[in-house]
Amino acid sequence: MENRDQEKLKQYALSEITHLKVHGRTTGNLAPLTLFWTGSGIELNAKGSELWIEVEVDYDQYEPWITVLINSAPVSRQMLTKGRYWVCLVRGMNPAKIKNVRVVKDVQAMSGDPGCSLRIHAVKFDGAFMPVEDKSVKIEFIGDSITSGEGAVGAREEEDWIPMWFSAVDNYTYMTAEALDAEYRVISQSGWGVLTSWDNNPRGNIPDYYGQVCGLLTGAGNEALGAFREHDFSSWQPDAVVVNLGTNDAGAFTNPAWRDPVTGETYKQRLNEDGTYNEEDLRAFERAVENFLGKLRKNNGHAHIVWAYGMIGIPLMPAIYRAVDAYIRATGDRRVSVFQLPDTTEETVGSRTHPGKRAHVQAAEALSGYLGGILKG
Known part of the structure; x- marks a missing residue:
């Protein structure tokens, strides 16, 4: 049979x-x-x-x-x-x-x-x-472990860093796109930021690799598959770009310095003695945000750019607002805004102390409402 x-x-x-x-x-x-x-x-x-x-x-x-x-x-x-x-x-x-x-x-x-x-x-x-209809809206999401859906599945006590606990569907990106009947793409990497990764590694930043198909990968195998090629932005132009970065940049301030194994140089986002952010290092983060906004606009000419932040606290929200305001003043680009996402709570946390499915549902509800208003405007 x-x-x-x-x-x-x-x-x-x-x-x-x-x-x-x-x-x-x-x-x-x-x-x-x-x-x-x-x-x-x-x-x-x-x-x-x-x-x-x-x-x-x-x-x-x-x-x-x-x-x-x-x-x-x-x-x-x-x-x-x-x-x-x-x-x-x-x-x-x-x-x-x-x-x-x-x-x-x-x-x-x-x-x-x-x-x-x-x-x-x-x-x-x-x-x-049979034909698959094109969606009328396109959204690109850029982020870290939250956007990768790390912790969206699995029991709260799970702490192993393994692929089993990742989900692209129990994820605010998928849910937001579904709510808006949009086609979407995700550019994300756990632990990475705008300026550095959570452990102060300056190479762990998304902006440096944004222009490639998947440049943050490594190895000859991925090179052969075309991961390091320049991405053709004209092939897919989003109506909105949602950036959910900053959580790991905040973590870098409270984690040990990173030492480059090749050069011996060390990198550290510093705190002042009173626990506040070092002004020079905070400004470096803000410049990284401004520069990334410029890169995003260069490659996504008509998109609304939304910096969405807050699913694991908002320690760098004032700096993000300052950076976005500085970019708008310098360029006159009015299609850029900041949106605060709902914080994860004891009731909505998932595995690996990351946002669980309920947290992603709440974030998608808030974000889809905000984006829906922008995209209709």
Whole structure:
């Protein structure tokens, strides 16, 4: 019986599927399609009963996870182990009905694992692919572990830093896009900031890598996959860019100095003796915010830029306001604003002391309301 069912399936290279919708920033190559970022994936409107995808997975330490959504409802979530093999997405459904099938990469681009990659080679299907409508709104989200969905799944007591606790769906980015009927992309990395990472490493900043497809990755394998290529911004222009950065920059002030293993230089965001922020170091953070806003505007000409901050406290909110105000005064760019997100509480915290699903729901409700008003204006 199984063999007869398999015989009905026709194999397609991704390039043969006219109505394939690719999500997330990629190289544009479909042979294979490499999924780099949180929330990246493929979407199909499938009129048939059985659908498979062929994946190729590698990693040294951190395995990829995916969520499968059918008609916008999550129906499965799974770890992908090493190898090249077929994964069944749909089986036994009504062949006369069109199913919206979406595969979403749950785990962020792993800068700490040069061997980690997820590629999709082909599809097997027993029906016809129908058009996937384009959304009228596009949103890009830029952030850290919060935006990567770290801690959005799992019990509160979980503290292991592993891919299992990441989610791209129980995540304010996905929820906000759904509320606004928007297509979205995510650029995010746990522990990173605007100026430095949580541990004062100046290389752990998103702005330096924003111009590449996925430049924060490392290794020859990722270079071969095209991660370090310059990104073609003209290929996808967002209507809104949401930046949720600053949480790790704040952490750098209270963490030990970082020492460069090559040069021996040390880097530290300093506190004054009374616990306040060192003025010189705070100003360096504000300049980094201003410079990033300039880079965002250069590459996203018509987008509304919203600096959204506050899901793990607001220690740097005054500095963010000053930086945004300084940028607006210097440039006259009025399509930039600051929005305070709801803080995570004892009731809404998830695993790894990060925002849980309830915190992401609250953030998405607030942010989608704010963005909805801006985008209608």
